[in-house]
Amino acid sequence: MRFLILCLAACALILAGTRxxxxxxxxxxxxxxxxxxxxxxxxxxxxxxxxxxxxxxTMTFTSTDPxxxxxxxxxxxxxxxxxxxxxxxxLRSKDFFDAKQDPYITFHSxxxxxxxxxxxxxxxxxxxxxxxxxxxxAFSVSGVGTGTGEIKGTMAFDRKExxxxxxxxxxxxxxxVEVTVDLKGKRISGPPMVxxxx
Numbered sequence: 001m002r003f004l005i006l007c008l009a010a011c012a013l014i015l016a017g018t019r020x021x022x023x024x025x026x027x028x029x030x031x032x033x034x035x036x037x038x039x040x041x042x043x044x045x046x047x048x049x050x051x052x053x054x055x056x057x058t059m060t061f062t063s064t065d066p067x068x069x070x071x072x073x074x075x076x077x078x079x080x081x082x083x084x085x086x087x088x089x090x091l092r093s094k095d096f097f098d099a100k101q102d103p104y105i106t107f108h109s110x111x112x113x114x115x116x117x118x119x120x121x122x123x124x125x126x127x128x129x130x131x132x133x134x135x136x137x138a139f140s141v142s143g144v145g146t147g148t149g150e151i152k153g154t155m156a157f158d159r160k161e162x163x164x165x166x167x168x169x170x171x172x173x174x175x176x177v178e179v180t181v182d183l184k185g186k187r188i189s190g191p192p193m194v195x196x197x198x
Contacts, residue, residue, distance in 0.1 A: 031185035050082035
């Protein structure tokens with residue numbers, strides 16, 4: 001299930017009221033959800049790949065230092081879309097996402113670690129099916145300093161650690177789920193981020 005996210009991490013949908021209150025010295029970013037994507041995939045005897053049609057994310061900062069970033073991603077588990085109604089129904093069921101009992105998949109982080117000129121690790125709490133565990137979303141950013149750009153994030157987790165122990169009839173499924181996030185956005189106010197030099 002190469003999804004989500006994961007993704008990865010971090011579309012900032014900032015409400016107009018929030019933007020108005022942001023100090024002039026704080027970067028404010030807005031990400032375009034319609035142009036962004038959260039996907040998942042898992043190796044299986046019959047490929048299982050898909051995306052989520054309903055999700056939102058915010059990434060806010062308290063200064064131009066990327067380490068002050070706070071990332072929240074919220075995904076509607078029932079919006080899973082693999083292109084197969086049978087697979088979608090199985091993934092929504094209590095054997096996998098348990099969307100009726102726990103409708104949202106979330107990722108929350110209060111720390112961003114710059115690992116290279118345009119790469120970052122975002123350790124946080126990943127919650128699915130009501131089970132929360134620490135996971136890390138790895139990001140690469142393009143367009144740094146231009147005011148517009150793209151964030152590509154990846155994360156992997158073991159589905160069985162979150163209680164997804166079942167399979168799908170006649171399909172052999174791996175335990176490792178890969179999540180990818182592709183976010184398009186721009187800085188709408190404030191100064192550019194100040195990145196470390198490598």
